[in-house]
Amino acid sequence: MLRKLRKSLIWYVFVAPTFFLYALFVAYPTFETFRLSFFHEVATRQEFVGALHYIRLLSNRVFLAALLNTAFLGILFLIIIIPISLVMASLLNNLRVWPNLFKAIYFLPQITSTVAVALVFSYVFQPNWGLVNGLLRELGVNPLPLWLAEPRYVLTGSRAAVTILAVWVALGYYMLIFQAGLQAVPAELYDAAVVDGAGPFQTWWLITLPSLRPTFIFLYITGTIDAMSRFSDLWMLGGPAGTPARSLQTIVLYMYQTAFESNDFNLASAAGVILFVIVLILTLVNFRSFLQREFSGQSGA
């Protein structure tokens, strides 16, 4: 008995540091976010206030706008990136000349920090002499779009600019995942299609697309969670308030501004809890397919 305990002791030693750090940096802070959201700071003392902060948030136009904006930017990004990257990956999969060179080039923005990319794009979208408007002027476009200085919901406004930025950054990654998915489609399926006399487009529509279902689910889940916690590029381009006119403010930017500029940690924590609940719901809705994927040994597309 003692010998058995001593034998399993070593395993507890192996998992102990990870669990210590887990308790300190995951479990405690998550619990604390919930706790803080029900309290209010009065002269350095925390007083219980129940759901007050949640009521404040849900009647707060700035917060609701940030919530809506996060969803809008996320959906816009996903409905653009998924078709484009799928088509590009399918094309690249059929290219015999320099496929790896193209793969490496498309992946370039992924290894560059969001900060540097956003900085460069703040100049790329500069209205008077930026790269985009300079080229548009050459093409005779008049008047030139304002991009990051235009807060309204228009095709050439700030939201469009940051979506172009996000698509440009993520394209190589999405293509890579789609390519991995494409290469996992069993060759017999294609052989069978050729025998049945299917054309290339029919094959793509009837065999490739359905076979990519796990890849779509994977990209959809990770894409929504990334979109919900979007921060760095928008902070670089629009600051904590998501300038212009809060058109770029997301939930995390709102949390940051509330906690570290208005010093209201409790209200910011309540916003964090709402973010947590949204992420949880999004994950649970897709949990079954996600788990199936992870445990059938196809992880990572």
Place this chain on the structure above:
Amino acid sequence: MASSENISSARPLTVIRGLLGSQRRFQRVQQIVIFIIMAIGAVAMIAPFEWMLATSFSRSANVAMPRIPTFWPSDPSLFNYKVAITNLPLVRYYINSLFVTAASTLGYLFFSSLTGYAFAKGRFVGKSVLFIILLTTLMIPFEIRMIPMYLLMRQLHLSDTYAALILPFISGGFGTFLMRQYISAIPDELIDAARVDGANELTIYARIILPLCGPALAALTVLSALWRWNDVLWPLLVISDRSLYTITFGLAIASRSQGIFTGVALATSAIAILPLMILYLFLQRYIIRGIMLTGLKG
């Protein structure tokens, strides 16, 4: 019925093939079309970087930018780079980035593989419960925990220290999960044979498990290095001492506070980007393979 449909829809293609003479010619045209589309995309990927470089070498860019974008500086000079290096302690920032990234990545590899080994091959009470608890990390984004983490760092007097940038990231649910999956595939016979020879678990971990985990460790290295090198939100919360800025964070703060001199700003970002790009040129096969293995991005 179905087969007749297939034949009719295959016909246009046959017609095209006929027009082009042969199937080989058709494939060549197809290859050229794909190549052109991919090349246009590649130009769009590189153009912003090239434009950044061209502008960073132009002294006059600080005063007036050309209305028509140029991809070659009209007045090549290193002026902007000299100003950038004198303005900001960029070398210091780089050393900070290297140190923080190396330390947290080493920790991440060590603890992920050690704990992953225990969950893959160990026998102890509560194993599956503990593993599921650890997996919950995957559902709790950092942003949700950041405020208490910031307050914790302040209480522990760790704000404005390297420890604040390193400690929270030296272990994680994802790394442990990946290592457990990978180590599970290692045959038990290898481990049993070592046990018979009298090796203890730590020796088995160091001598047998680790050497067999190359691809998984490489993938985790790529991810952890990209995460730490490019992070900006956490340093924004816990670092205010300029001598502790990482290169990414230093670039962010500099561009958010000045950002008037286009040439200098773009030279600064070129200094922050280029060394990594050169590294990427040499390591891109491993980096891309690592991302593909895990499915996660940087």
